[in-house]
Amino acid sequence: MPSLLDELSAEMLPAVEQEMHAAFEEGFPAQFGLMHSMLVYHMGWQDIPEGNATKGKRIRPLIVLLSAMAVGGDWRLALPAAAAVEFLHNFSLIHDDIEDKGDFRHGRLALWKKEGVAQAINAGDALFTVAFLTLQRLADPLSAQTVREAYQVLGKACLNLTGGQSLDLDFEVAKDIGVADYCTMIEGKTGALMSAAAELGALVGGGGTEKQSALAQFGRYLGLAFQVQDDLLGIWGEATAIGKSTESDLVAGKKSLPVIYALEQNEEFKRRWNSGPIHAEEVGKIVADLDQIGAKDYTQQQTDMFTHKALDYILYLPSDNKAVLALKSLAESLTRRRA
Amino acid sequence: MPSLLDELSAEMLPAVEQEMHAAFEEGFPAQFGLMHSMLVYHMGWQDIPEGNATKGKRIRPLIVLLSAMAVGGDWRLALPAAAAVEFLHNFSLIHDDIEDKGDFRHGRLALWKKEGVAQAINAGDALFTVAFLTLQRLADPLSAQTVREAYQVLGKACLNLTGGQSLDLDFEVAKDIGVADYCTMIEGKTGALMSAAAELGALVGGGGTEKQSALAQFGRYLGLAFQVQDDLLGIWGEATAIGKSTESDLVAGKKSLPVIYALEQNEEFKRRWNSGPIHAEEVGKIVADLDQIGAKDYTQQQTDMFTHKALDYILYLPSDNKAVLALKSLAESLTRRRA
Numbered sequence: 057m058p059s060l061l062d063e064l065s066a067e068m069l070p071a072v073e074q075e076m077h078a079a080f081e082e083g084f085p086a087q088f089g090l091m092h093s094m095l096v097y098h099m100g101w102q103d104i105p106e107g108n109a110t111k112g113k114r115i116r117p118l119i120v121l122l123s124a125m126a127v128g129g130d131w132r133l134a135l136p137a138a139a140a141v142e143f144l145h146n147f148s149l150i151h152d153d154i155e156d157k158g159d160f161r162h163g164r165l166a167l168w169k170k171e172g173v174a175q176a177i178n179a180g181d182a183l184f185t186v187a188f189l190t191l192q193r194l195a196d197p198l199s200a201q202t203v204r205e206a207y208q209v210l211g212k213a214c215l216n217l218t219g220g221q222s223l224d225l226d227f228e229v230a231k232d233i234g235v236a237d238y239c240t241m242i243e244g245k246t247g248a249l250m251s252a253a254a255e256l257g258a259l260v261g262g263g264g265t266e267k268q269s270a271l272a273q274f275g276r277y278l279g280l281a282f283q284v285q286d287d288l289l290g291i292w293g294e295a296t297a298i299g300k301s302t303e304s305d306l307v308a309g310k311k312s313l314p315v316i317y318a319l320e321q322n323e324e325f326k327r328r329w330n331s332g333p334i335h336a337e338e339v340g341k342i343v344a345d346l347d348q349i350g351a352k353d354y355t356q357q358q359t360d361m362f363t364h365k366a367l368d369y370i371l372y373l374p375s376d377n378k379a380v381l382a383l384k385s386l387a388e389s390l391t392r393r394r395a
Numbered sequence: 396m397p398s399l400l401d402e403l404s405a406e407m408l409p410a411v412e413q414e415m416h417a418a419f420e421e422g423f424p425a426q427f428g429l430m431h432s433m434l435v436y437h438m439g440w441q442d443i444p445e446g447n448a449t450k451g452k453r454i455r456p457l458i459v460l461l462s463a464m465a466v467g468g469d470w471r472l473a474l475p476a477a478a479a480v481e482f483l484h485n486f487s488l489i490h491d492d493i494e495d496k497g498d499f500r501h502g503r504l505a506l507w508k509k510e511g512v513a514q515a516i517n518a519g520d521a522l523f524t525v526a527f528l529t530l531q532r533l534a535d536p537l538s539a540q541t542v543r544e545a546y547q548v549l550g551k552a553c554l555n556l557t558g559g560q561s562l563d564l565d566f567e568v569a570k571d572i573g574v575a576d577y578c579t580m581i582e583g584k585t586g587a588l589m590s591a592a593a594e595l596g597a598l599v600g601g602g603g604t605e606k607q608s609a610l611a612q613f614g615r616y617l618g619l620a621f622q623v624q625d626d627l628l629g630i631w632g633e634a635t636a637i638g639k640s641t642e643s644d645l646v647a648g649k650k651s652l653p654v655i656y657a658l659e660q661n662e663e664f665k666r667r668w669n670s671g672p673i674h675a676e677e678v679g680k681i682v683a684d685l686d687q688i689g690a691k692d693y694t695q696q697q698t699d700m701f702t703h704k705a706l707d708y709i710l711y712l713p714s715d716n717k718a719v720l721a722l723k724s725l726a727e728s729l730t731r732r733r734a
Binding site for chain 2 (some may be wrong): 219
C-alpha cells in the first residue's frame with residue numbers, strides 16, 4: 057500500500073509539472089528561442105531517454121502544496137507559488153554550477169559546460185525572472201495583497217540564498233571556519249528557500265500569521281536537517297546512488313559539517329587538513345579518523361536535532377489532516393535518506 | 396539659467412539616491428557583510444575621491460519619476476519604482492561585465508575583476524533580488540494591485556533584457572546578422588528597461604492604461620535611440636569622454652549597427668570584416684570606408700527616427716506640465732550626446 061506521502065505526491069507532482077510548463081510558456085517572447093531551449097534543457101524537459109532521472113526531485117514545490125493543505129487551504133490555488141519556488145531553486149542551480157565549477161547536474165552536462173559561462177549566467181537570470189513572473193498567476197480568490205506578500209517572502213528568501221552562497225564561496229578560501237559560521241551559511245543557502253516554500257504554502261492557503269510563521273520555521277529547520285544529512289552522505293553515503301564517489305567531499309576539500317567539527321575538536325586532523333589536499337587513497341584512513349573523533353555521530357545528532365525542531369513547529373496542526381501527516385513523513389524520509 | 400530638466404534632476408536625483416540607500420539597507424541581513432560590501436562598491440557608494448564619476452548617470456530612475464509627474468502623479472510616490480529600476484540596471488551591468496569580459500565599469504575595476512567571477516555572479520543575483528524587494532516600499536495610498544502590476548512590468552522587462560543579452564552573446568559567433576536581428580536584440584537589451592521605467596512611472600503616477608501604454612512606447616523608442624547613438628559613438632565618438640578608444644568597437648569586432656549596415660550594403664567591407672580582426676592601425680581607413688558606404692548617416696538617421704517615434708508618444712501630454720517638457724529635453728539630450 058502506498059504511504060500517504062506517496063499518494064499525495066502522485067497527485068500533486070504532475071500538477072506542479074503542468075503548472076511549471078504553463079507558467080514558463082506564458083508570455084515567453086518567441087524571439088528568444090535560444091534562451092528558451094537552454095532553459096528547457098536545464099529543466100530536464102527535453103525528450104531524453106533517461107526520463108525522470110534528468111529532473112530534480114521537486115521537493116520544494118511539494119512542501120509548498122502540503123503546507124497550503126496543512127493549514128486547511130486548497131493546494132491547487134498554491135500551484136503558482138510551488139512552481140515559482142522550483143524555478144527559483146533551478147535558477148540557483150544554474151549559477152551554483154558555474155560558481156562551484158560543477159560539471160554535471162542531474163546526470164547531464166551542466167548548462168555552463170554545454171553553452172558556455174556567459175550564456176549560462178544569462179539563462180539563470182532569465183529563470184530567476186520566470187520565478188518572479190510565475191507569482192502573477194496566483195489567481196482569484198486570492199487578493200492582490202496576498203500576491204504582494206508572496207513577492208516579499210520569495211524576495212527575502214533570495215537575499216538569504218545569495219548571502220549564504222556568498223559565505224560558502226568565501227569559506228573555500230577562509231581560515232578557521234567554525235560550526236557557528238557553517239550554520240549561518242546553510243541557514244541562507246538551504247534553509248531560506250525551504251522556509252519560504254512552507255511559508256508561501258501557509259500564506260496562500262490562508263493559514264494566518266501564526267501558522268505562517270510556524271511553517272516558515274518548520275521549513276527552515278527541515279532545510280538545515282536536509283543539508284547536514286547531505287554533508288553526512290558526502291562522506292559516508294552510498295556512492296553510486298548519488299552519482300559521485302563517497303569520498304568526493306573529502307577529496308574536493310569541502311568544508312562540510314563533519315570536517316568543520318573535526319577541525320574544531322582534533323589538532324591532528326587539523327594539521328593533516330591544513331597540510332594540503334586529501335588524496336583518494338588516503339580517504340579510508342581519514343574516514344576512520346573522523347569516525348574516531350566522533351564527527352559522524354555529531355553530524356547525525358545535528359540532523360536529528362534539526363528534524364525534531366522542524367517537527368515541533370507542526371505538532372499542534374490537526375493530525376487528521378493528511379497533509380500534516382505527509383509533511384511529517386517527508387521530514388523523516390529526507391533526513392533518513394541514504395542518498 | 397538651468398534648464399527645466401536640470402532643475403528637476405537636481406531635485407529628483409538626490410531623492411533617488413536616498414531611496415536607493417534606504418531600500419538597500421532595509422532588511423539587508425547583517426550576517427552577509429561580504430556581499431553587502433561588494434554591492435556598495437559596485438554601486439559607487441564607497442568613499443572614493445573621484446566622486447560622482449564612480450556612479451552611473453541614473454537616467455532610468457529619472458525617466459520613472461518624470462513619467463509619474465508627466466501623467467499628473469506625485470513623483471515622490473514613485474521613488475521605490477525608480478530605485479528598483481536602477482538596481483535592476485546595475486544588476487545587469489555586473490553580469491554583462493562578466494559575460495562580455497569588460498574589465499572596467501564607471502572608471503573602476505569591474506566587480507568580477509575585483510572579487511572573481513563566482514562572487515560577482517552571486518552579488519549580481521543579490522542586487523537583482525534587491526530590485527524586486529524594493530517594490531515592496533511602494534506605499535499608501537498606492538494599492539496592492541498597483542504593486543502587483545509593478546512586479547509584472549518589471550518582471551517582463553527582465554525577461555526581455557535577458558533575451559536581448561542572449562541574442563547579443565549569440566551574435567558574437569553567429570554569421571549573417573541583419574539589421575532586423577539587431578533591432579530585435581536591442582529592443583530587449585536596451586529598450587525593455589527604458590520602456591519599463593516610463594511605464595512604471597505612469598502606473599504609479601496613476602496615469603491609467605492608455606497613458607501607461609503610451610509612455611511604455613516612449614521609453615522603448617528612447618531606449619532604441621539611445622542604443623543606436625551609443626553604437627555611433629563607439630566608432631565616431633570622442634574617445635576620451637567615454638573612457639575608451641573611439642576605435643574600440645571596430646577593433647573589438649563588435650557587430651554594432653553601422654557595421655551590420657555596412658555588411659549588408661557592401662561586399663568589399665564584408666570580405667574585409669570576415670577575413671579577421673581589424674587592427675588599430677587600419678581603423679582610420681575602415682572608418683573612411685564606413686563613411687563612404689553611408690553607415691554613419693544611416694545610423695544617425697535611425698537615432699533621429701527612433702527619437703521622433705518616442706516623442707510622438709508623448710505629444711498629446713499637456714505641454715504646461717514641467718515633466719513633459721523635461722522628458723522631451725531628456726530625449727533630445729540623450730540622442731544628441733557626444734559621449
